[in-house]
Amino acid sequence: MKKKQFWILLIVGVCLWSLLFLIKQSFPTQAKLKNDAAIIHPNSLSENRPISSPLRAKKKTKSFDEIAKNTEKISGLFTLYRDKDKNKLYLEIQPEQLNKNYLCIITLSRGIGDGFLLNGLSLDNFLFHFRRVGDKVHFVLPNLNFRVRSDEPLGKLPENSFSDSVLYALDIVSIHPTRKTLLIDLSDLFLARDDLPGLNQRLPFLLGAPYTLDSDKSYFGDARAFPFNLEIETIYGFSAKGEEAFFNYLPTVPDSRAFNLSVHYSISELSANSDYIPRLADDRVGYFVTTYKDLSDNRRRDAFVRYINRWKLEPLNPQEALSPPKNPIIFWIENTVPKEYRAAIREGILIWNSAFEQAGFKNAIEVRQMPDNAPWNPADVRYNTIRWSNSLEAAFLGIGPSHVNPLTGQILDADIVIDANVVRSIKDEYRNLSSLNESTPSLAARSANWCEGDSLSPISVGTKLPPFFRQWMEEQDLCLNLAAQQELTVGPLALSLLKGITPTSATMGEYVHQFLRHLVAHEVGHTLGLRHNFHGSTMLAPHTLNDTSITHQVGLVSSVMDYVGVNLAPQGVEQGDYYPVIVGPYDRWAIEYGYKFSGERFPTMERRFLEQIARRAQEEELAYATDEDLRGFLDPDVNTFDLSNNVLLYAQWQMDNARRMWERLEKRYPQQGSTYSDIRAQFNTVFFYYFRQARLVTNYIGGSSFNRGHPSDPNGRLPFEPISVEKQREALEVLQKYVFAPDSFIFSPDLLNQLAPSRWNDFGLQARSGLDYPILDNILALQKRVLRSLLSNARLNQLRNLELKTQPDRALTLPELFNTLQEGIWTEVLHPNRETLNISSIRRALQREYLDLLTKMVLRRSEVPEDARTLAWYQLNQLEGSLEEVLDRAGDRLDGYTQAHLFETRDRILKALNAPLQSKQQLGKQGIGNRK
Template structure:
């Protein structure tokens, strides 16, 4: 599939998704409405029919096993029978239902150990021996306590009633009502697996006949039910469904499969002395939020609690004390023994932060015995689980389950994918990453920000916030909300694999035998420690901090004495690439080996205890003292939504050092150095030339990622979360200095846009043959069979150039004069002039020799011309649909909505370009190469047509 076809398919998918989002925003799609009506009709039918006579309790339970604990259950698992007995005091009580994948498919997001859904539910008695299953509305609460306020809230907002079930029998001794638990789980889909597993099951439906109970255990605090859920389908006959469908590579027959699903039902803590802690946007915690509409005197109706564990000191008066109950993480017994110590270190590293908060040994790491009788999915245990998959981008995941009333974390697991090590081992053996199936598609989603930015912008224009959420989910961008925690906590992914792949490739290529023979194990162990620490940080309540890499100056990154004492980053909650030393510099730590200052400070805010005081004043004073340090550079905080529009070049993922520009320039040098060393000898025994082709692709991806970092400096602004009453001398936004922006433009001109920026030997290009295997689990490269070097280079150059001329960026550059009191400001005219000088240098050549413009330069110049023409003509989205290439599509869509000053300057520059080209043709036309002359004549004629064309919107 060629690039234009892939891009158009991606665009079609996006448009269809936007349309679906619009329909959802207007009230739901036809299929959703049909389901809703079917459920409503089903309820009415059950209500109209006379409820059957209750079964005799003794007769019903005589051959069933009785288990007592949190609740009482009667079951015969072999026959698939299970009845839940609910006493009067257990109705209207809050329970937390959790569903976890105990087995998976190793792809499509269906991974062993991954959470599916969790929510608070209640059983509510109804007349006529029926029971409602309800989800109470925790989003709105009456904090005033007055009866009239409660009545107002109850009649203004609704809970969710999801099922009504019949009582099958009543225990005459306790008056407990028995309901059919197996039907509720296996047929009614209590945990909403269909939505929880999402698009992965778009072609499949649950089959109750293939589903069964496997185990049932009742404990004092929880009920654990193991099930097997069968799915059938596999073929999308509807055209719309077929558009979104995909095949599962890891199952032998696409018509069906089974998943083991673990259900856990536990009671929410009540009156357990846990005290919620108020959230503050300057420190990054996941939050539990609700509206208190009766608090009319509050400007903000939301109350926000941080998510954290319940820790209390054994000795409340001591400055340092062990907790009454430590947070215990078990290392699953499926984890390879050689990696358990690194994982243990990644867990225990957080004790340094808790010590700063006054807790001694707050976290324990224990090894799960090989003969353990408990299951890792049991909510009583927090487990670091070792999973396996076919995916190259499922790296790590750190979800937790939280009391939605208080923010107390109740249970947490970390999932590490076995591919974490497999890929690093492959990199050692093969010095490159075997790209996953559809890797180019994942690159478009994850790496090429311009595409996702366009889709998000388009969705916002067409469908408001509903469309924005649709495209965020499509991209895997973290979102907020009680049902989005899986997305919120999902870490690393495809870009993680890409950056770590390049790190191992660069180290093994540039460092020679030292890395291959001595440093590989250290590389793997350091990565596992850092990855585990990152995911455990999520389970402690912490969000990402993409300002966490700004701790050290670039020249200090490889100072081992400094990084082991102070840390490589200020927060392990950042996404950081391997620390690859620039050529000629001795290599330091590859990954952080300890927490940074921000991590210690954030844990102190979340977990330090305050002495009891009236109205919690002591805690408020303590938290204010902690937050007063938030402006310290080492405590800078920027999370997912802060980097969404790439406004701050110094708060982003996959960078390092306090000067990301310098770091990116080093990495561009590293990429070029790796390219120079790749050849036939890079292919190890047992590999084919396809591995060499993938390594070249990998370096292109890495080079492109670092080039985009440079574009963010143009029109960039630093953003910090500040309290206006505590930081009166600072502002949240601070424009990047003009000389720094100019340095970025100069670097792009020299490293990306220059005529000699990419220089590949013909021998290397002719060696880049793809693998020719054709079977499940691989994708045959059929087009283009030869390596598309022209398209690869031009795509890096053109997308980078399009990023510089994004309508949003042009507006920011225009506005810089309003954002700074400095006299030195980068202007739109300077941006335009700088790019013109860089891209059209041949035309302005005055050394007396006729210009020679290579094919790559001609492609880049045409792209620049397209951008300026689109600005002048005010092209629209519908014009973008007529694009003849992906680069043309990018050039059109990115300029939509550009400010009028940008259009006027584009027109001025086209006239200047027309004059310069005319001068060059008249001066050197007869001596030019035919391709150069033809190119310049075509450009001159196209400019004339653009300047004479009527403007849209007038």
């Protein structure tokens, strides 16, 4: 009995003790809830939003008024509170501003003049909203890729099906007791270590070494608020990280271990009641597009909706055929642009007004000069500007990004940046030339290769670019600028060598004026929404390119949105325009499609109106091909830096021009005041120009024409039209004559011995370790690129396919290609005579490259069609027999080089032919033959 009472008393005691403990714990919880009330008022929570746990620890905070007391208040779209002494910038969010979309545009306002980090570069733009979740404000990028139809023309975003992206969860610093507004610290957003523009992730690729954001060196610059936008400048300090960064060299900063970047943020409101009518895209007309998937109707053939990117442009008098706009598109020329170039820039902008006249607008674009004392920043989203940038070496000559409403495709802002290096007539291009041989080429070289679209060459290295950089290349048109630098240099050099024009002459000034005007016109076209059109340069026949009575009337090209090569007249022809002076027929037609007023209120109601414009696509001068058409497909009319509707003939003219320039370079140089390094740079400029023409010729072999017309278009053609066998054979003859023949490259020793490099070794120019000019290596690099492209897996497969797509005996077959190449490259062996008995060093190197390619095919060390592998085996057998015959008949009359070369070649062929075959499984284990 006593034992039972003991246990009862023990249980009661434990219960009483537990009760007292819980009561004691409840007191601090209540006090804590009182403190929480000052931070998160229950009434301020959004509907259906979680309330933070009352047991969650809270840091001590100040009241709203206490925080704002010693700050500068900046009122506008959002109210800002700035404390410069403490490097603090607070943003006040009204309750009605939560869950509301805003546009953020991020621009690099000050770079380092290297690694593509140049002022004016657009870093990103996106839609975002602030979302209240408990005691946090989430910075949310809504998912705009999927929408459902509603009563609104644009539809609405689906809920629960697809995820948004929450980039930041920001602490609520305080809540105003009466306004219920939320105060957040913008340092948590703009100065966070995982920076909003993603520079931490981009810098290692751009600079070749890791750099990280240093919060202690980062701060806010200028901050302004306006009724519809915020403009905030941030200065990011970056420091080297790790041994690799410590030894990295950045020539444009005093110490490579640290530098600053300034980033400009423009935050603007998107009007929910805008009367802008999105316009549906058409694949026959080249516009950048805003795309989403419509989840409302499964009966549609294509669930994707595509709107073109364009400005809101409405006629003041819709009933008139030609009307001024209600609100013109205004471009401001920045006050930093040198006065001597402002006229060319103005012309390059206004050149588009003639295109808008075809769309029914008079003076659709205006140009204004930014005053020297302008109170606004060129990065301000309210101003479209033409900016002037300086760099050590130009990563671009001009870029033309625009910023759009991602819901509708409406263009809201555009800023074109021109690099000051555009006006330098001749620059040293040796670093680019040497990239033909580099195993680890520079960023600029890799980018240039990618831009050339040489996807058929196995040694092309330009495709290994990260997604963000490829996006930069396309959206900001960096490709034009990388290659245009070479085009810009060859023009003045040709004028000097072929025409005797001096650098200070009026003719040279006109050349720079035309180039700058064309460059600006191209970039303005991008800001109007237009994509590249690489068909644009094929409008005129070669003999009409220099007839200004034609080029001033209809244009030099059908579109300035092509990468237009400099127009150099062949010998004996009077020079016409170097670059287009007016926009072409395609440009006017594309602007008509994008901007002509229909009077309709909904996008779908414009379909018939737009179809009447687009169905003209089959007209020759309206042909359109863009970036994705340039790579991986052989169309001789779709290239960069070509001219005329007969590229095969035009390329020969330009290679003849290049040969004459080499001849005259020796006779006319060195001149007074020039250096031998100048001659080296000029020699390389011509070399690159020559190589580009040869690359254009290769596109005929295995090539087809492609057009984007629809079956219902008038005078419709099939999408694919194989290049005639006659043209392909002619192209092979041209390559034999200008690239592979024994006399393709003949230079005098005196010229080659003048090609000395600059020996300056400072941040302006680093001396190279090799003094001598590697003429053999550079010639072989050119020949190798052409030969490997001709025998690439992609081209050989295309030739096989064309045999099925062409009438019998109307296709260039693989046997004919192999036989033609072998006949041309091994002429000395297959057709020996006393004059060609001994083989030069240039030819020996080319023959070794050919032998290497065919041997890899036979030994299954390269990916090629089986028919090509069989033909390679056959060609080597034939060559071995010819080698045996030559060595037997003329072995004692051969020089030492040739005799050793032929004996070694025969030995390699015999070993390859007698090597045991390996199965694909065995080769797969070695990593051979299964490349993707």
